[in-house]
Every structure is written in C-alpha cells, then in structure tokens.
Amino acid sequence: MKVLQLCNKSPYPPMEGGPMAMHAITEILLNKNCSLKILAVNTDKYFINPDAIPDDYKQKTAIEFVYIDTKLKKTGALFCLLKNKSYHIERFISNDFKQKLIETLQQNNYDIVQIESLYLTPYISLIRQYSKAKIVLRAHNVEHKIWKRITKNTPVGLKKYYLKILTKQLKTYELNVMQTVDGIAGISEVDKVYFLSQGIQVPIETITFGIDPQEAQFHKIKHFPVHLFSIASMNWIPNLEGLQWFLDKVWMKIYDKYPDLLFYIAGRNIPYDFPKKRYPNVHVVGEVPDAKQFMIDNGIMIVPLLSGSGIRIKIIEAMMLGKPIITTSVGKEGIDAIHKENLLIADTPDAFVSCLDYCLKQPEQMHTLGANAVEYIRRHHNNEMIANKLMDFYQRILKQ
Template sequence: MRILQLTNKAPWPPTDGGTIATLTLSKGFFLLGHQVSILAMSTEKHHTRLDEIPEHLAAQIDFHLVEVPAKINYRDALSNLLFSNLPYLASRFINEDYSEALIKLLGEKEYDVIQLEGLYLCPYIPLLRRHSKALIAYRAHNIEHEIWDRSKQMAVGFKRLYLSLLTRRLRKFELDYLNSYDVLVSITERDGQMLDRLGNTKPRITSQTGIDLSTLVPTAKDLEFPSLFHIGSLEWGPNQEGLLWFLRECWPLIHAAYPELTFYIAGRNAPAWLETKLKMDGVAFLGEIEDAYKFMNSKAIMMVPLRSGSGMRIKIVEGMALGKAIVSTNIGVEGIAATDRKNILIANEPGEFLQAIAALIENKELYRSVCKNAVEFIREKFDNLAIVSSLIDFYNRQIND
C-alpha cells in the first residue's frame, strides 16, 4: 500500500506526543512492507532539515519538508480575533507553499491512502479531492476544542474570555470538517465516540499509538527509591497548568509528610516564568533530558497531574512500558483504560495524591505489583505492529468495498 501522511509539525525529532504518534505509525507501516511518504510542515517551533533526519529513517520513509513559520505572536492573534472567524491556532497552518508542495507530490505519485495527522490538516481536504483519488483518513489525535475548553475552566479575566472565544471557534472548525474525510481514525475510543456524538457518520476505527517494545526496556539498576518525577513538554499549556496546580495544592502536603523526598521535573522549552515558579524546596528542575528513558528508569514514581488536555498521553504509555508506578488524574489516563491500584493509581485531589504516594512508598508489595502489571498491560494492549496491522486491514476493507 502507498501511504502519504500529512502533518503540521516535523516528526523528527519525536519530542512530543504528536510527533511520536506520527513517527511510530510511519515506522510500523514500513515494517509491514508498505511505502510511506510524509509531507510535513517544518515550523519555527518544530524545525527540521532533511539532512538532520537519520539515514536509517530516511531510507524507510520518504520525507518532504515545507518551511511554514506558524509562529505565534500577539499582533497576529489580535488581528485574527478582530478580522477572522477562523480559530487562530488553525489559521497558522493554512499555507500556500504547503499547498503547492502537496499538489506537486500528488502529481508525481499516486497514493492509496492519504492520512491527515490531526485537525489542522483538514483544510487541505478539498485540494486532495481535486488532485487525488486516494482514501482520505482523518486521524484525530484528540478533540481540539476540548483541550481549550478545559483550560478555560481554570482561567480568569481576559484570558478566560479569549479562551471561551477560541473554544467556540475550534468547536465550529471541528464540526465544519466532520464527514469531509472518507474514514475516521481516532487514537482513543473515548474521542471516537465523542466525534460520533458530534455528528461523524463515516466508517471509524480506534487505533491507539503503539509502542516499539524493543526500545523501552525496564531496569531498576540505578533506581532512586523513593523519588517522584514528571516528564513532558513544558511549553504545552495543560502540562504547565497541571504542574502549577500540583505544586500549589499537593506538594506542600507531600513535602511535609516526606521532607527527604525529591520531586524531579524534566521537559523541554520551559519558559522563564515557569522555571521561576518551579524553584521550591524539594523540587529539582532538570530541563530537557538527553536520554528520557534512562531518566525515567532511574526514578520511582511518575506524576501526571493533568487537569486539562485531550487525547492520549504517550508519556503514560511509555512510563508503564518502563515499569513505572504512575499516579495520574482521570484526565491524564483518558483513552488508556488502565485500572486503578492494579497497573496505575488514580488521584484527582491533593489528599488523594498524598495517599497514593504514601501507599507506594510504604507498601513495597503494592509498588512492585503496580510496576509489574503496568509492563504486562502495555505489552498486551500497545504492541505497535499489531495496532498498525489492524489499521491496514481497516484501510483495505474500505478501499475494496
């Protein structure tokens, strides 16, 4: 099968959930014998050159990059607010150069499936209809308007008013593109059902982001027990909101109960204002980590205090694959179907976080059981090749019907 993936961020290096979801699937397609091309926007935030992509990866996937700045600035945001009905986040990715590159690519090669990696590629569907007969698949990484609606709930003043407007525009944008594709691929069943309720009538499959189990090997050789850690992109609003809430509401209780316990925070692109707020007793801010898996293996309990966001948290899946004991909110674990106190611990309020951490520290049998069950859960449910094979079967049925 000849597959073209369209993405609004370069999938190399795979540094966040979106890029990991795109590249993991691409590699799975290749390993199952399919021809894979990627047309990606190389943005100011996720900038990559072709010569930066590793040779072994370039030999597997036909990469095409288009320079699309897509930068965020207050002047453009204000102009969009006053003179456009489009959500500002989406308008940044509607680009003439990308359209021309896409037309050129479609003129050079025929594809069986064109897969849109996320909502912001949907404006290119009319162009695809004019220049290709391929099956068009919309891969919904999350429910975009839900992310901002949840963030709105925690905002105040002008920010809350702006996020309310952005949420309404994003919801309308999502609704406008419902059923303009041929098939819907939801990364979580929850998101798929939500899109069905919003009006999707096209054939749908839930295809989670899989894990290359050969690259995630649990080891306790250098484990620091007890210890807490958080790892994730620190430029992403929901991560910032969750961390600040945790440090304000939960950490004082935890630090008082376990004054020797260290909470390690790792992640890329933390703004200066956030770094300042992370300077607290018992908190160690490490910034971007060279080897994320080595870091995760060295720490005991992973904290995911998300209170907004949507889709599936790849870092939870990676943490479970590495045998980490994870304490997460219900929002953090959405779409993963993990079981409280079996392979993860769920906490939503400050007292619940303290109780979960205390249970894992004081009860080593529970700690070991959760870690072991987490690995088994991921190996059973998130094997990448099995997930990709099921998606290919779905595409073949749609093409041959």
C-alpha cells in the same frame, strides 16, 4: 499500497508525544511494505533541520519539509475573530505548503493520504482536487476539548472570554471537517465514542499508540528512598499548567509529610521563568539526553494533567518500563487502566498524598503496580496488533 503522510511536525526524531505517535504510524507503514512519502511542516516552535535526518530514513520515507510561520500575530487573531474563523487552524494555511502538496500529488497516485492532526485539514479540498486517494484523518486528540478544559482553568477575565470564543470556533470547525474525510483513525476509544456522540458519520477506528512487546520490561525500583519525577514537553500548555498546579497545590503537602523526598522535573522547552517561585526539594533538570533511561533511573512518575485529550504517550512509555505512576483522571483518559491495579489516580491534593502513601508505606504494592503496568501494555498496546488493525481499516475505506 501508496500512502502520503502529512505531518504538522516532523515524525523524526520522535522526541515528544505528537512526533512519537506519527513515527509509530510511519514504522507500521514501512513494516507493512507500503510505499510511503512524508510531507512535514517545520515551524519555529518545532523545527527540525532536514540535514539532521538520517539518510536511510530519508530514503525510506522520501521526507520533505515546508516551513510555515505559525507565530501568534495580533492582526491574524483579530481577523479570525471578526470573520468567525478558527485562528488555531488558520495559522497553518500556507501557499508554500499548498504548492508542495500539489507537486507531490501530481507526481504519484496515492491510495491513502493520512492527515496527522486537525491542523492540516485545510488542505482537504486541495487533495480532492489533485488526487483520487482516500483521506484518513489521524485524530491525535479532540482539539476543542483540550481548549475547553484550558478555558475552564483560566481565571475570570478578558483572556477567559477570548478563549471561550476560540474554543467555540475550533469545535465548530473540528466537527464539521471530520464529516469531509473518508475515515478517522482515533488514538483512543474515549475519543471514538465522543466523535460518534457528536454525530460524526464517517468510519472511525481506534488506532492507539503501540510499542514492541519485547521492549516492555519491568524495571523494579531498587534505590530507596524513592523520589518523584516528571518528564514532559513543556511547550504544550496542559503540561505546564498541570505541573504549576501540582507545585502550588500539592507539593508542600507532600513535603510536609515526606521532607526528604525529591521531585525532579525534566522535559523539553521548559520556560526560563518556570516554576514561578522556589519550592524546597524541587529540581528542574531540563531536557535529558535519554528519556527512557531517565525514567528507569527515577522512582514514581507524576502526571498532574488538568486539561488535554487523546492519550498521554509518556504514560504508555513509563508503564512499559514498569514505573509506578500517579496521574489525574484527565491524564489517564484514553488508557483503559485501573486505579490501584496498573496505576494510581488522584484529582485533588489530598488524593495525591494518599496515593504516595500507598506506594511508600508498602513498597510491594508499588512494585505490583509496575509489574501489572507492563503486562497491560503488552496486551493493549502491541504494535503488530495495531498495525493489522490499521491496514484492515485502510482496506475497508478503499472498498467504499
């Protein structure tokens, strides 16, 4: 089977959620002996030097890059506002990418073109024009739902009003364009149910993020006192928003009760002015060389998301390692785990403190959470199972 994977970011190296999800699909396709070609976007926000890609990866994927200037521009935003177009999407339209895509489609007869994320869907008509391939949209999340939640958490004012308009435009575009593909590979069952509730009529299958079950190993916390940690890509607004809320609303309640507790914040692209003020016992460590080892070395993971959609891959990674996790209902969304069985859910400052009490006052409960999390990941995020499901989905679409 010949597959063209169109990526709005480079799937390699898999350093954050989006690229990790795309890389997982790449690995599935290669392991299933598909003939694969990757065409990826490079932007200033997420730029990968093509020379840094290993030769064997280049050979297996024939990866190529096209630079697109997606920087926010007042003129572009105003034009889209007046024309009632989604500025989120318009920023990814590029003549250079169009030409490279045409060239790629003319060189091979693909069976499947998989579009990674909503942002590359403006090229659907071009794909239809130059290829007979079936088009699968890999929906990493519900984009307009993310922005609806961000808008809700924005203070009343001109920015909130503008975000409401952007969200409405994005929702209209997202739901309309989904009707033009041949299939949708959603990343969570929650997203699939939502798409169906909105009247999407094309075939939809849940293809979640998978891991090698052998990599799921319980790492029992051995060092006490146990400290807290967070690791996330901080150029994604929901991560930054959630952590700032946690520091402002939750941390001092925790500090008052546990004054010896430390909180380590790691991640890529942490803004120079984050956090907005100093908080006792909070350490911003920035980007770490090995995210997996950082999680193993630290204690309880905090994921205080207030907005977002899809699935939090860093939570999957942490559960795979047996880490106790405290997150919000939004953070847990898309992961069919159970409160006080596989992880802990807290949506208010007092609930976060209560969940911390649950872990620290009876450490065995904390260890049980971690052990259960590992078993959950082995059962529900087995890569081979997900790979078979994806290939079956492709075959169904090809028979249409």
